[in-house]
Amino acid sequence: MFRILYIEDESEIGSWISEVLQENGYDVVWLTSGDQLEKYLSSVDIAILDVMLPGLDGFSIGKRIKRERTDLPVIMLSARTAVEDKLEGLSFADDYMTKPFHPEELVARIEVMLRRFQKNEEVLQIQHLEIFPKEMRIMNNDANNEIQLTGKQYQLFQYFLRHINQILTKEQLYEGVWEEAYIEGDKTLMVHIRYLRQKIEINPAKPTIIETVRGIGYRVRA
Numbered sequence: 001m002f003r004i005l006y007i008e009d010e011s012e013i014g015s016w017i018s019e020v021l022q023e024n025g026y027d028v029v030w031l032t033s034g035d036q037l038e039k040y041l042s043s044v045d046i047a048i049l050d051v052m053l054p055g056l057d058g059f060s061i062g063k064r065i066k067r068e069r070t071d072l073p074v075i076m077l078s079a080r081t082a083v084e085d086k087l088e089g090l091s092f093a094d095d096y097m098t099k100p101f102h103p104e105e106l107v108a109r110i111e112v113m114l115r116r117f118q119k120n121e122e123v124l125q126i127q128h129l130e131i132f133p134k135e136m137r138i139m140n141n142d143a144n145n146e147i148q149l150t151g152k153q154y155q156l157f158q159y160f161l162r163h164i165n166q167i168l169t170k171e172q173l174y175e176g177v178w179e180e181a182y183i184e185g186d187k188t189l190m191v192h193i194r195y196l197r198q199k200i201e202i203n204p205a206k207p208t209i210i211e212t213v214r215g216i217g218y219r220v221r222a
Contacts, residue, residue, distance in 0.1 A: 004046050009054055046075070133161070
């Protein structure tokens with residue numbers, strides 16, 4: 001069953017659309033703002049966002065989603081019909097629907113997006129790991145089990161995968177994943193890499209997937 005992240009602050013519309021989507025066989029996470037985005041982002045297959053939201057608007061949330069999950073299709077919903085609004089939405093989102101719309105049209109567009117994004121599933125093989133980026137799933141083929149990562153651990157590993165075979169500095173990694181300036185001496189990155197190695201390496205004491213490049217940073221080899 002596909003899972004939809006739906007962000008809409010108007011309770012009547014949100015309840016109605018959620019019910020329609022559930023009737024069409026989807027599991028729906030309905031939020032009224034982007035405050036809990038991180039909690040659900042790793043587990044959904046598509047995001048549907050209203051533009052006018054309290055706090056961060058839908059455009060800002062959509063851009064954030066695309067930074068963290070380029071593989072996740074995003075559909076914007078808005079009463080704004082101006083060309084400049086549509087152009088802003090389509091600069092990052094995969095579809096833009098203006099209100100009012102028929103729910104069957106939304107369901108049809110969701111199906112199109114899911115087919116498009118699921119069609120070209122890429123599987124990465126790195127040593128004993130089999131990685132399914134679109135599903136955000138990592139299998140340990142030696143142990144024949146799935147490796148469970150926290151959200152931040154997966155974001156860090158995903159950043160390595162987007163820069164496969166490249167040597168990355170601590171500054172690049174921290175700023176790319178945490179989106180904040182790196183402060184010399186901060187141990188946050190090192191702690192996350194240590195925990196990540198404990199989950200994905202055969203021998204975390206002698207890592208072969210996340211390599212330490214002395215004096216520079218880290219690298220993941222394909």
